[in-house]
Amino acid sequence: MDERRGRGGRPGPRRPERGGAARRPGGRPGGARPRRAPEPDAPRQVALELLRAVRERDAYANLTLPALLRERGLGGRDAAFATELGYGTLRGLGTYDAVLGACVDRPLDAVDPPVLDVLRLGAHQLLAMRVPPHAAVSATVDLARVVLGEGRGSFVNAVLRRVGRQDLDAWVREVAPPAERDAVGHLSVARSHPRWVVAALREALAGDDAELDALLAADNAPAAVTLVARPGRAEVDELLAAGAEPARWSPVAAVLPSGDPGELDAVREGRAGVQDEGSQLVALALAAAPLEGRDEQWLDVCAGPGGKAALLAALAAQRGARLLAGEVQPHRARLVHAVTGGVAGAQVVVADGRRPPWRPGAFDRVLVDAPCTGLGALRRRPEARWRRRAEDLGPLVALQDELLAGALAAVRPGGVVAYVTCSPHLAETRAVVAAALRHHPDVEQLDARPLLPGVPDLGPGPAVQLWPHRHGTDAMHLALLRRGGAAPPS
Numbered sequence: 274m275d276e277r278r279g280r281g282g283r284p285g286p287r288r289p290e291r292g293g294a295a296r297r298p299g300g301r302p303g304g305a306r307p308r309r310a311p312e313p314d315a316p317r318q319v320a321l322e323l324l325r326a327v328r329e330r331d332a333y334a335n336l337t338l339p340a341l342l343r344e345r346g347l348g349g350r351d352a353a354f355a356t357e358l359g360y361g362t363l364r365g366l367g368t369y370d371a372v373l374g375a376c377v378d379r380p381l382d383a384v385d386p387p388v389l390d391v392l393r394l395g396a397h398q399l400l401a402m403r404v405p406p407h408a409a410v411s412a413t414v415d416l417a418r419v420v421l422g423e424g425r426g427s428f429v430n431a432v433l434r435r436v437g438r439q440d441l442d443a444w445v446r447e448v449a450p451p452a453e454r455d456a457v458g459h460l461s462v463a464r465s466h467p468r469w470v471v472a473a474l475r476e477a478l479a480g481d482d483a484e485l486d487a488l489l490a491a492d493n494a495p496a497a498v499t500l501v502a503r504p505g506r507a508e509v510d511e512l513l514a515a516g517a518e519p520a521r522w523s524p525v526a527a528v529l530p531s532g533d534p535g536e537l538d539a540v541r542e543g544r545a546g547v548q549d550e551g552s553q554l555v556a557l558a559l560a561a562a563p564l565e566g567r568d569e570q571w572l573d574v575c576a577g578p579g580g581k582a583a584l585l586a587a588l589a590a591q592r593g594a595r596l597l598a599g600e601v602q603p604h605r606a607r608l609v610h611a612v613t614g615g616v617a618g619a620q621v622v623v624a625d626g627r628r629p630p631w632r633p634g635a636f637d638r639v640l641v642d643a644p645c646t647g648l649g650a651l652r653r654r655p656e657a658r659w660r661r662r663a664e665d666l667g668p669l670v671a672l673q674d675e676l677l678a679g680a681l682a683a684v685r686p687g688g689v690v691a692y693v694t695c696s697p698h699l700a701e702t703r704a705v706v707a708a709a710l711r712h713h714p715d716v717e718q719l720d721a722r723p724l725l726p727g728v729p730d731l732g733p734g735p736a737v738q739l740w741p742h743r744h745g746t747d748a749m750h751l752a753l754l755r756r757g758g759a760a761p762p763s
């Protein structure tokens with residue numbers, strides 16, 4: 274099929290309706306109307322601009338989309354539609370490209386990238402949204418005509434008509450390798466994750482393919498907006514009174530079912546914040562870890578942008594302890610300052626956790642929330658799975674090893690280090706901890722599971738592994754390590 278062939282499109286002007294049938298304006302008596310370009314459909318245009326920004330500028334979708342919505346003045350249902358279309362298309366790219374590959378008679382990388390963006394948007398509407406098929410095709414073709422020109426419009430029309438000939442399940446049966454022959458390849462296409470990511474998650478789930486399927490499906494669903502009431506500064510009841518609902522696990526969490534969290538007083542005033550429940554649970558676990566002797570100085574080695582630092586600083590202040598938050602990037606250190614600034618004893622310093630300015634052995638509790646692949650937070654970052662490469666692992670693991678060694682040097686004998694990643698990848702979790710235990714014979718790993726009271730299915734221990742499909746949280750990993758030796762007097 275040639276995208277430049279023919280001048281397709283429908284006769285006469287049409288206004289694409291979001292989610293509904295294309296509507297014809299009232300006809301004029303007496304014959305032909307001059308041909309007009311279709312009117313732009315703002316939510317679809319916004320979704321298309323989002324795809325382009327991610328593709329061309331490596332933009333972060335979760336930062337770009339809100340700005341585009343503001344710029345276009347979109348709110349309410351239009352904003353929700355643009356969000357579902359843009360984020361859903363980015364998440365589903367792997368599946369949609371496999372389908373489109375069967376509908377276009379050339380390799381997809383020979384299709385102009387802007388045309389491919391439009392085709393992907395059309396495929397998402399046809400295969401995963403409740404948009405009537407004729408409206409999905411006509412509104413997307415109109416978008417192509419407005420943005421790319423008439424000839425591209427007829428190419429898009431022809432391809433999307435092929436896509437629409439069967440539903441998603443039928444397409445997956447046709448284009449994915451059979452699960453019996455290639456389970457990883459099948460799930461990679463069916464659940465739209467890169468093959469190396471599926472293989473890594475499968476290993477982390479000990480090869481249980483039913484659980485793996487549930488995890489990959491959970492990655493494709495938007496995460497709930499979870500709030501944290503920072504202890505001593507806000508109460509969960511205040512969040513509930515403002516429209517939030519009780520959360521499942523964290524005693525300081527509430528879930529906001531709809532609306533802008535920035536409109537809640539407690540969030541605007543920094544007494545509460547937006548934070549995944551898994552992140553809350555690992556910070557609460559570090560604060561609750563049993564400790565002999567002094568409990569005055571806490572350290573967060575990798576604090577930016579500051580979600581866990583804000584919670585730890587509040588918990589420390591309640592007990593008369595103080596948090597020092599380190600962060601290597603100055604602009605991220607400023608973000609940490611913004612969320613911890615009002616808390617007694619909290620301090621922020623720009624520092625490299627591998628060559629830190631603080632005294633060895635000075636801290637009683639240390640958090641190292643290490644930079645990682647982020648494979649546990651794919652629900653929140655629609656494009657992240659396509660951006661990460663398996664080759665990123667080596668340098669990240671080397672950095673994680675060094676940062677954990679730095680944290681173990683910073684903690685006093687008898688003190689506790691929490692090693693945390695928002696990735697369940699075994700190379701970033703179990704292997705990093707095993708290497709640290711090998712290199713530090715005086716360090717013992719504690720069973721972290723009892724420190725998350727009431728949370729089931731945390732894995733075989735001693736580390737904790739949370740999962741989106743089991744707990745509704747990001748896939749946070751927590752290992753708790755205690756440095757040996759006699760505790761200093763309190």
Ligand SMILES: C[S@@+](CC[C@H](N)C(=O)[O-])C[C@H]1O[C@@H](n2cnc3c(N)ncnc32)[C@H](O)[C@@H]1O
Pocket residue numbers: 552574575576577578579580581582599600601602605624625626627642643644645
């Ligand atoms: C996973 S994020 C931490 C998230 C943070 N704990 C929170 O809850 O908001 C990792 C952070 O480590 C920082 N980082 C990377 N290398 C570092 C280093 N060598 N020393 C200190 N911080 C580092 C990154 O800039 C990033 O802000």
